[in-house]
Amino acid sequence: RKEVEQDPGPFNVPEGATVAFNCTYSNSASQSFFWYRQDCRKEPKLLMSVYSSGNEDGRFTAQLNRASQYISLLIRDSKLSDSATYLCVVNVHEKLTFGTGTRLTIIP
Amino acid sequence: DTGVSQDPRHKITKRGQNVTFRCDPISEHNRLYWYRQTLGQGPEFLTYFQNEAQLEKSRLLSDRFSAERPKGSFSTLEIQRTEQGDSAMYLCASSSPQAWETQYFGPGTRLLVL
Numbered sequence: 001r002k003e004v005e006q007d008p009g010p011f012n013v014p015e016g017a018t019v020a021f022n023c024t025y026s027n028s029a030s031q032s033f034f035w036y037r038q039d040c041r042k043e044p045k046l047l048m049s050v051y052s053s054g055n056e057d058g059r060f061t062a063q064l065n066r067a068s069q070y071i072s073l074l075i076r077d078s079k080l081s082d083s084a085t086y087l088c089v090v091n092v093h094e095k096l097t098f099g100t101g102t103r104l105t106i107i108p
Numbered sequence: 109d110t111g112v113s114q115d116p117r118h119k120i121t122k123r124g125q126n127v128t129f130r131c132d133p134i135s136e137h138n139r140l141y142w143y144r145q146t147l148g149q150g151p152e153f154l155t156y157f158q159n160e161a162q163l164e165k166s167r168l169l170s171d172r173f174s175a176e177r178p179k180g181s182f183s184t185l186e187i188q189r190t191e192q193g194d195s196a197m198y199l200c201a202s203s204s205p206q207a208w209e210t211q212y213f214g215p216g217t218r219l220l221v222l
Contacts, residue, residue, distance in 0.1 A: 008148070032209055043199060043213035044151060087150050091209055095164065096141075098150030 006099035023071040023088030036087040112214035133202030143199040
């Protein structure tokens, strides 16, 4: 079983829609959690950290459920510029482990 | 540009040749990481340094791979006797002592082994 699992997609979503990504992780010793964004043929960039209390940054909301070992990302009012691959990332023993990523395409 | 830089950006080599990649981290960052990313996959951890000390190496890092960070600043990743399976994007990232989890990635070196 992979340490971090994500639905690879692709998700093709009309502009303005709400889209949700899910991710599960296998190591209960995981200490911290993140979503990174990666544009085509570019490097990953930190989108946001994920906390149990949930956190929001503009149109983006991230949530962590430690009991279920489940992480989510919600994008509201999607924009064309949101098209990218979203990587779920988990810190285990001071090492970041990345999921395979979920590819999102926003359709005009 | 004060971000992480990598050189070269692209490398095409023949099987069996040696290649070396360089990474220059953000200047005040003491941690430096190497990852490998293949098509359709997320980055996979290879190794990392804190200052000049190499603290961990992944099982993915075979004997043909070696990384150095001799003065705690830039780092090099060498692959000896390259194989076609080494074709990938090699990403470098750095982080500061206060926030090691926030890793800033360089643009990567794309390696193609023919």
